[in-house]
Amino acid sequence: MGESGYIDRLKGELTAYRHLLHHDSRHLSSIFFGGGTPSLLKPTSIQTILETIHNLWNLTSDCEITLEANPDSCQTPEKWQEFGINRVSLGVQAMNDSRLKQLGRPHDLAMAKTALDKLKLAGFKRINLDLIYATPNHSLEAWQQELEMLLEWDVDHLSCYELTLEPDTPMAKFRLPDDNIGADLFEFTRQFLQKYGFQPYEISNYARPGQACRHNVNYWEFGDYLGIGAAAHGKWTDHEGRIWRSEHPRTLTTAPLPSPRLVSTDEAGKECLLMGLRQQQGVSLAIYKHTTGEDLLATKADTIKSLQANDWLIVDSERLRITASGMVLADEIMMRLL
Numbered sequence: 087m088g089e090s091g092y093i094d095r096l097k098g099e100l101t102a103y104r105h106l107l108h109h110d111s112r113h114l115s116s117i118f119f120g121g122g123t124p125s126l127l128k129p130t131s132i133q134t135i136l137e138t139i140h141n142l143w144n145l146t147s148d149c150e151i152t153l154e155a156n157p158d159s160c161q162t163p164e165k166w167q168e169f170g171i172n173r174v175s176l177g178v179q180a181m182n183d184s185r186l187k188q189l190g191r192p193h194d195l196a197m198a199k200t201a202l203d204k205l206k207l208a209g210f211k212r213i214n215l216d217l218i219y220a221t222p223n224h225s226l227e228a229w230q231q232e233l234e235m236l237l238e239w240d241v242d243h244l245s246c247y248e249l250t251l252e253p254d255t256p257m258a259k260f261r262l263p264d265d266n267i268g269a270d271l272f273e274f275t276r277q278f279l280q281k282y283g284f285q286p287y288e289i290s291n292y293a294r295p296g297q298a299c300r301h302n303v304n305y306w307e308f309g310d311y312l313g314i315g316a317a318a319h320g321k322w323t324d325h326e327g328r329i330w331r332s333e334h335p336r337t338l339t340t341a342p343l344p345s346p347r348l349v350s351t352d353e354a355g356k357e358c359l360l361m362g363l364r365q366q367q368g369v370s371l372a373i374y375k376h377t378t379g380e381d382l383l384a385t386k387a388d389t390i391k392s393l394q395a396n397d398w399l400i401v402d403s404e405r406l407r408i409t410a411s412g413m414v415l416a417d418e419i420m421m422r423l424l
Contacts, residue, residue, distance in 0.1 A: 087338065092315075093131045095338050097138045099314050102343065104142040109325055112310075113144045116301040117151045120175075121317065125155035129165040136169050150212075150300040157193040160201035163208035173212040173299070174205055175245070181232035185221055202239060214243040214299060219275065220268040221249050222260050229271055233278055242297040246275050247290050269414045276413070289364045289416055306365050308358040308373055321349070329354050329377070351378050356424055363420055368400070368407025382406060389422055 087095065117139065119132070136151070152173040153166055160176065178198045180186045186194060193201075205213055215236065219229055236244065248268050251260055262268070276286050284292035288306060291299065305311060313320035313332055320332040329349040355378035362369025374382045383390060383401065390406070393399040398412030398419055408416055 089128065089131060092338070093127075093134055095340075096135055096314055099343065100135075100138050100142055103312050103314070103320075106346075107322065110322075113146045113149075114139070115146045115149055116304060117145075117149065118301040119151075119153040119171075121315065122154075123156050123159055123177075124153055125159040125161075125166075129162050129169070132166065132171070133169045136171075152214075152299065152301055155201070156191075157198040157201035160204060163205050163210065167208045167210065172210070173214070174210055175214040175216060175299075176201060176205065177216045178202075179216060179218050180221070181217070181235050182228070185224070188221060189218065199239070202241070212243070212297060213241050214245060215239070215241055216245045216247070218247050218249050219271050220263050222262060224263060224267075224271070226267075226270055226274055229274065230278065233275070237282055242294040243299065244279065244284060244292045245290055246279075246292065248272065272414055276410070285366065286413075287366045289413065303365075306361045307370065308354075308361055308377065320346075354378065355380070359423060360420055363406070363408055363416065363423070366407070368405040370405055372404065386423055393419060393422065 117136075119135075124132070132153070139145075150173055151171045152175060153171045154175045154177065156177045160174075163174070166174070176198070179189055179191055181195060183194045202213065202215075217232075217236075248271070249260075249262060251262065263271075275292075279292045280286065283294050285295070286292050287298050288302070291302065293299070301311075310322040311320055312322065313334060316334060316338050317336045318332075318334045321329065323329050330346040331349050332343070332346045334343060355374065358374050358377045359369055359382070362373070369382070371382055374380070383406070390399060390401065393412075394401065396412075398409055398415065400407050400409055408419055412419055
């Protein structure tokens with residue numbers, strides 16, 4: 087299936103979902119082109135997708151439309167801006183050439199800076215840089231130098247992820263720093279970026295005021311979203327309050343999409359809890375109760391009390407959140423709450 091065939095498939099999926107959800111009158115508040123390198127698409131393909139969406143849905147006046155791009159595929163940012171894209175997430179990954187080579191990236195630092203300059207020249211005000219730390223032999227001193235250089239690049243949103251290794255990939259043979267070094271790098275990142283006005287609004291994401299990524303915040307707040315394309319996942323709430331999930335195959339054919347499945351209350355509650363606790367502001371008690379019908383503070387009372395005693399959780403009348411000292415142990419805390 088070539089690019090034109092794939093775009094036709096996406097148009098068909100968008101139309102099918104609009105028919106399935108014909109009673110849903112909500113306006114779209116965000117659109118996110120992700121899941122690989124969508125910037126490799128021809129500009130006309132991106133334009134076609136957006137025109138199809140506009141023909142099927144109403145958009146809010148401030149709809150945030152994001153495109154993921156790599157520095158080596160950032161060739162037509164002025165076209166993206168013309169089509170209505172107003173946010174770009176640029177996969178820089180590292181701020182020195184040796185680490186970029188180690189990660190197998192096709193760009194160097196100079197190319198990344200050129201791509202950023204092109205985005206700014208095209209008029210983009212919301213730009214996110216994606217970065218990876220805790221690669222083999224990565225030190226705190228080297229990471230500090232990279233973050234200091236980032237400040238000179240003058241962007242308002244950073245996503246900083248610790249490297250994780252997937253089996254059967256070229257990087258699976260890497261030997262990562264031990265957990266203590268990874269934790270030190272995580273904690274240093276939070277303290278350093280906060281000092282320069284970046285708030286850690288999610289475990290791996292930092293933004294200056296008003297610059298958080300709307301699409302991702304909706305996801306962490308257990309909001310609804312449609313997944314279009316290969317390997318895409320979606321989640322939405324119907325008019326009866328039931329939650330449905332879609333899961334697309336990794337390789338699309340002309341076969342119909344799999345039917346969406348009804349999500350159990352237990353599964354929905356776990357996902358709501360996991361996603362919400364990733365945020366700096368924590369999980370909304372009201373959203374959890376609306377999703378499950380249960381009072382989170384009552385059903386998890388003993389576990390919450392134990393975590394509070396370790397100064398790992400904060401509870402108020404609206405939210406349950408992980409403390410700053412507990413963030414480095416976020417995975418463990420979430421598993422205990424589950």
